[in-house]
Amino acid sequence: MPSKSKSFIFKISDISAYEGTPTHRHFENELDYSADLVSIERMPNESNADFKQRVLDVNVHPGGPTETRVINGLARDLGFLRELALTIDVVKDANGDPTAASPRVLFLANRVILYSDWRPDGTAVVDKEIRFYQPDDDGFYLNDLVDEINSSTYFTATINGDIRSNLHSFLLIREDSLNVIFSDFIDSKKKNDLVGSYLVKDGIFFGAESVDLQEEVTFDPSSSGEYLIDYTSGSITTYEDVAVENTVTYYHNIFPLKIDYTPIQVFSLGDDNFVDELFVQETLQSGEDTKTLPNTEGSEIYHQLFKETNNLWGK
Amino acid sequence: MPVVLTAENTPYKRSWVCQRILNNLPSSENARRLPFSIAQQLLNPIAFSVQNTYQQLAQSILNAKTSSFNMNLPSDIWSLDISDSFEFQESSLATEDTTYSAPDVTGYIDSTAISLTAATDNDIESFTGNTIPTRIEDSGVSKSYSPVLDFTTADSLSSASLSDIVVYGHLYITVKDNTTWRHEFQEYVYYPKVRITGETRKRTEVTEEVPIQQNGTFKTVNQWRSVSKIEHYYLDDSASICVESFPFNAEYLVDENNLYVLSQDTELFQYFDISENEEAFYFDLDCYVDTIDDLNMAQALGNHKDNIFSLSLDNISPWSSLPYLVMSSFPNLAYIINNSGMSVYDIRLPLPDNSLVSEDDPESNIDIYSDKWVVKYGENAKFTTRLLDHTNPPFRYRMKLTVPDGFGGFVYYWIGLDGSKHSLGSTNGWIQNERWDISEWEDKHFSFLVEDHGENVLTFECLFSDESTGQTYTRKSQFMFYCPKIAAETSLNFPDTFSWGYEPEGAAKDSDGNIWLLSDSGTVIRKIILRYDYFVIDYERKRVWVREEYDKMKVSYNTIMI
Numbered sequence: 001m002p003s004k005s006k007s008f009i010f011k012i013s014d015i016s017a018y019e020g021t022p023t024h025r026h027f028e029n030e031l032d033y034s035a036d037l038v039s040i041e042r043m044p045n046e047s048n049a050d051f052k053q054r055v056l057d058v059n060v061h062p063g064g065p066t067e068t069r070v071i072n073g074l075a076r077d078l079g080f081l082r083e084l085a086l087t088i089d090v091v092k093d094a095n096g097d098p099t100a101a102s103p104r105v106l107f108l109a110n111r112v113i114l115y116s117d118w119r120p121d122g123t124a125v126v127d128k129e130i131r132f133y134q135p136d137d138d139g140f141y142l143n144d145l146v147d148e149i150n151s152s153t154y155f156t157a158t159i160n161g162d163i164r165s166n167l168h169s170f171l172l173i174r175e176d177s178l179n180v181i182f183s184d185f186i187d188s189k190k191k192n193d194l195v196g197s198y199l200v201k202d203g204i205f206f207g208a209e210s211v212d213l214q215e216e217v218t219f220d221p222s223s224s225g226e227y228l229i230d231y232t233s234g235s236i237t238t239y240e241d242v243a244v245e246n247t248v249t250y251y252h253n254i255f256p257l258k259i260d261y262t263p264i265q266v267f268s269l270g271d272d273n274f275v276d277e278l279f280v281q282e283t284l285q286s287g288e289d290t291k292t293l294p295n296t297e298g299s300e301i302y303h304q305l306f307k308e309t310n311n312l313w314g315k
Numbered sequence: 316m317p318v319v320l321t322a323e324n325t326p327y328k329r330s331w332v333c334q335r336i337l338n339n340l341p342s343s344e345n346a347r348r349l350p351f352s353i354a355q356q357l358l359n360p361i362a363f364s365v366q367n368t369y370q371q372l373a374q375s376i377l378n379a380k381t382s383s384f385n386m387n388l389p390s391d392i393w394s395l396d397i398s399d400s401f402e403f404q405e406s407s408l409a410t411e412d413t414t415y416s417a418p419d420v421t422g423y424i425d426s427t428a429i430s431l432t433a434a435t436d437n438d439i440e441s442f443t444g445n446t447i448p449t450r451i452e453d454s455g456v457s458k459s460y461s462p463v464l465d466f467t468t469a470d471s472l473s474s475a476s477l478s479d480i481v482v483y484g485h486l487y488i489t490v491k492d493n494t495t496w497r498h499e500f501q502e503y504v505y506y507p508k509v510r511i512t513g514e515t516r517k518r519t520e521v522t523e524e525v526p527i528q529q530n531g532t533f534k535t536v537n538q539w540r541s542v543s544k545i546e547h548y549y550l551d552d553s554a555s556i557c558v559e560s561f562p563f564n565a566e567y568l569v570d571e572n573n574l575y576v577l578s579q580d581t582e583l584f585q586y587f588d589i590s591e592n593e594e595a596f597y598f599d600l601d602c603y604v605d606t607i608d609d610l611n612m613a614q615a616l617g618n619h620k621d622n623i624f625s626l627s628l629d630n631i632s633p634w635s636s637l638p639y640l641v642m643s644s645f646p647n648l649a650y651i652i653n654n655s656g657m658s659v660y661d662i663r664l665p666l667p668d669n670s671l672v673s674e675d676d677p678e679s680n681i682d683i684y685s686d687k688w689v690v691k692y693g694e695n696a697k698f699t700t701r702l703l704d705h706t707n708p709p710f711r712y713r714m715k716l717t718v719p720d721g722f723g724g725f726v727y728y729w730i731g732l733d734g735s736k737h738s739l740g741s742t743n744g745w746i747q748n749e750r751w752d753i754s755e756w757e758d759k760h761f762s763f764l765v766e767d768h769g770e771n772v773l774t775f776e777c778l779f780s781d782e783s784t785g786q787t788y789t790r791k792s793q794f795m796f797y798c799p800k801i802a803a804e805t806s807l808n809f810p811d812t813f814s815w816g817y818e819p820e821g822a823a824k825d826s827d828g829n830i831w832l833l834s835d836s837g838t839v840i841r842k843i844i845l846r847y848d849y850f851v852i853d854y855e856r857k858r859v860w861v862r863e864e865y866d867k868m869k870v871s872y873n874t875i876m877i
Contacts, residue, residue: 048390060517
């Protein structure tokens with residue numbers, strides 16, 4: 001060892017030498033033990049910093065048996081954390097309110113539906129329906145999808161600058177801008193700010209009859225019983241302080257809507273939207289539409305399934 | 316016509332906790348399986364609250380476990396199996412057990428040879444745990460940089476534009492020029508704070524409030540991915556705020572590994588900065604503590620600071636401007652970055668050689684003491700003498716200073732009461748007790764300039780007269796004070812890919828422990844990678860372990876020991 005004292009040293013040319021290529025080995029440290037508690041294993045050559053983010057992702061995007069959670073779990077185990085891909089927002093007028101009457105964005109397995117007016121009473125005016133899953137084709141890339149959304153009058157979309165724009169759109173994780181909040185509180189004051197914003201018209205239900213919440217008006221309340229709802233910011237204003245504390249259950253939308261992406265995608269054969277993509281639609285002589293003949297992709301999937309699973313026909 | 320919430324028109328989300336609770340009901344209950352049963356609809360909001368609490372708890376446990384993790388611990392190692400025909404040379408040191416002398420190990424990256432260092436004592440812990448880097452590599456990663464919020468006055472904060480976070484991690488809030496720290500309104504008291512809303516690095520939406528109790532740089536608890544809003548409360552309109560990914564504007568860096576523990580068991584944060592010592596032509600690493608005793612405060616050091624100790628940095632000559640300091644928490648290292656490279660210092664206060672000071676004679680009735688035993692070069696060290704028995708005052712006294720000469724020997728001086736130093740040969744150093752005539756003694760207070768690094772020993776010697784015998788005798792008391800100077804563990808040059816004359820304008824560490832250098836008038840950051848070229852040998856299995864990846868390795872004996 002260099003630190004030991006020696007009588008003297010002289011140097012001669014290589015008397016013995018060995019050359020070779022080193023082999024990589026994983027060296028477990030404390031982080032691996034912490035990760036073991038949440039059943040995460042380190043990827044080959046994965047740095048502590050990346051691994052730590054994957055460990056922390058366990059509680060942020062939990063795994064589980066539902067479609068999204070299966071995606072979460074698989075993506076994390078394979079080292080592909082969910083990344084923000086798209087942000088969809090509503091086009092606003094000069095007052096900052098959406099130009100659409102009651103907007104909603106719904107991402108399904110094969111298409112995105114942009115509603116300009118969606119209400120819980122059954123009203124559903126579709127502004128655009130973009131079918132991005134194209135059988136036997138590359139389908140829509142993200143930039144194609146964004147262009148298509150941006151051609152809408154009521155919605156805008158932007159791609160996150162950190163990811164490639166030529167990703168397949170069917171890798172986006174399904175989202176719905178619509179959400180329901182049960183029993184938000186209305187306190188005894190004039191203006192109540194609700195938790196949610198972008199409230200859905202005709203989708204607001206008070207928990208109890210109240211003398212202060214009798215008639216909805218579109219201007220500042222000028223007499224007792226009148227109330228004004230700011231649908232964009234999510235607030236309820238009454239003429240006087242609300243006499244008795246109340247609750248409200250309401251539909252609202254989340255805008256801007258953030259859509260994640262991961263290279264791992266899971267489709268359910270119980271999902272009609274996905275099954276639409278696997279069968280050729282035919283119209284029978286009777287005029288009835290039918291989907292009995294699988295297309296190329298459908299055949300492949302079904303053959304694979306029959307091969308992998310032990311199907312027993314008959315009783 | 317009232318709308319009825321049904322399964323068709325409601326995106327009804329059920330918490331898994333809801334089903335767990337319902338499973339306690341008898342199996343015959345319909346509520347166990349019908350999602351729109353009254354029982355389920357009543358339970359579901361509560362179940363969601365329980366689920367959220369559970370999730371937050373699980374998340375904070377995981378956060379606590381991972382935030383204390385040392386990011387510098389190696390996670391990958393490489394091994395090379397040497398052929399059986401290769402013979403290790405036995406060490407010439409004669410012992411009963413066979414010991415080998417370590418061969419020369421060379422790694423090649425793109426045919427560039429890198430000489431590896433043997434781990435101390437061929438020990439696995441010193442191999443994996445050695446944190447002194449041996450090489451700086453250019454990561455090739457550089458990014459254009461701007462603070463998330465450049466210096467803005469508090470009154471214009473709401474209209475200030477925010478930039479993207481370039482490197483995800485903690486944020487540093489620097490507040491300057493605020494004067495009012497307490498606002499009273501009726502019976503309430505309000506303190507200034509800065510509130511940041513955004514998305515954390517692991518992608519949860521949070522709002523963090525950072526209390527600001529003094530001007531300084533504060534670090535957020537969360538690590539961030541994006542910031543959507545920065546607000547402040549109760550800061551002066553003229554106070555300026557800056558929020559950035561790196562503490563480039565911080566005057567002091569917190570020592571994240573150590574707390575300063577006072578004798579009253581109070582713990583204080585330690586902070587470091589680097590300054591030029593004009594007396595010594597050294598750079599000093601100064602350690603401070605915050606005299607505001609509140610650990611709930613975010614980490615900052617403002618006007619309320621006390622110097623605890625200063626370390627003179629050897630091996631680094633004063634440069635035209637101050638070098639940049641980067642602190643490492645695991646272990647306690649300081650990376651000092653100047654225009655040509657980086658020096659690494661172990662900043663733990665070195666232990667002085669206590670054997671240089673002798674124990675006082677048990678019969679000694681004199682004492683010399685000081686409030687401080689660690690002093691800074693160029694500082695005035697202050698001392699006081701003490702006589703424990705005033706019935707017999709000395710009639711002479713003298714102070715002798717022993718300082719290391721830098722070559723293993725010592726230099727001695729007599730110290731005058733005015734702080735002057737005299738060489739031993741010029742005088743015998745005795746000073747007459749001016750009150751000897753009236754048989755009294757007054758304790759002496761004196762100070763002198765510390766001009767020597769290392770262990771300084773001050774000897775206080777008194778000459779007494781024994782009235783009964785008429786003989787004289789001396790008594791001594793010693794006090795050692797320490798002026799620490801630390802040598803760099805290593806000094807590394809920037810890689811060749813850095814253009815000639817590259818001068819960083821700042822340096823800082825990100826939340827993953829990587830060091831970034833600021834350049835181009837503060838608009839570009841570039842990452843450097845520290846490499847650890849160490850090896851350890853399993854002589855039995857003929858295997859060499861290394862911590863870095865090389866294309867090829869060579870094990871050889873170029874030197875022969877006799």
